[in-house]
Amino acid sequence: MIDPEYNIIPIGDHCAGAIILKELDIRKCSYPFDWVTMNYPDKNTNFHYIINVLWNLKTENIETITKDFIGNTFTNDIKVNSKTNIWFPHESDDYDETYSKYLRRFQRLYTDLNNKKNIFLFVTRNHCIDEKHFYIMMNVLTSFNNENKVIFISGREHPYLSTIDNSINAKYKENVVFKYIFFDLKIGFKYDDEFRKNCKEYLRELLIS
Numbered sequence: 001m002i003d004p005e006y007n008i009i010p011i012g013d014h015c016a017g018a019i020i021l022k023e024l025d026i027r028k029c030s031y032p033f034d035w036v037t038m039n040y041p042d043k044n045t046n047f048h049y050i051i052n053v054l055w056n057l058k059t060e061n062i063e064t065i066t067k068d069f070i071g072n073t074f075t076n077d078i079k080v081n082s083k084t085n086i087w088f089p090h091e092s093d094d095y096d097e098t099y100s101k102y103l104r105r106f107q108r109l110y111t112d113l114n115n116k117k118n119i120f121l122f123v124t125r126n127h128c129i130d131e132k133h134f135y136i137m138m139n140v141l142t143s144f145n146n147e148n149k150v151i152f153i154s155g156r157e158h159p160y161l162s163t164i165d166n167s168i169n170a171k172y173k174e175n176v177v178f179k180y181i182f183f184d185l186k187i188g189f190k191y192d193d194e195f196r197k198n199c200k201e202y203l204r205e206l207l208i209s
Helices: 016-023 047-056 062-070 095-115 131-144 188-207
Strands: 007-010 118-124 149-154 176-180
Touching: 007 016, 007 095, 016 118, 016 188, 047 062, 047 131, 062 095, 118 131, 131 149, 149 188
Parallel strands: 007 118, 118 149, 149 176
Antiparallel strands: none
């Protein structure tokens, strides 16, 4: 079981992490990445975009980050920021309401990044994050606090995390919890319920039991 003093922040790459934490009754508040995903989640991931946003929180104005995050989402019917391809499927059509909501979430994220020990929960169905980019992510996340941890659940194996002692990520082996949970690519999104159920049981054991 991971130390319950840690704060948990979902970072994508879709809403499964936030939903599971809510169902387990351990979701304490909302963060910017809880309910967004890429417009084409079967082709790409929001991993790289979110890591870039987290890095920018070190130097950029939160109001600017929020405006860029939402972008032109509400000028089209599908609620997609055409510049980043980030999709807001759960939001209303009211720009001002959504902007105020995400501004609060980014302000909360900024405060918690700089004042708490955090666990970043990343759940992906079938995207393979290469070793170099995973290392970059760890550099970013531990730059806020070297005790920060990542729980990475993936429907694809990541061999460099299974043998992390011999990986460029070895320096972060105490900060990484990796779990491969099978995702049936042949069935695709129809397998989501089973995948999320298995993720939920794993997180229950890891975070609560």
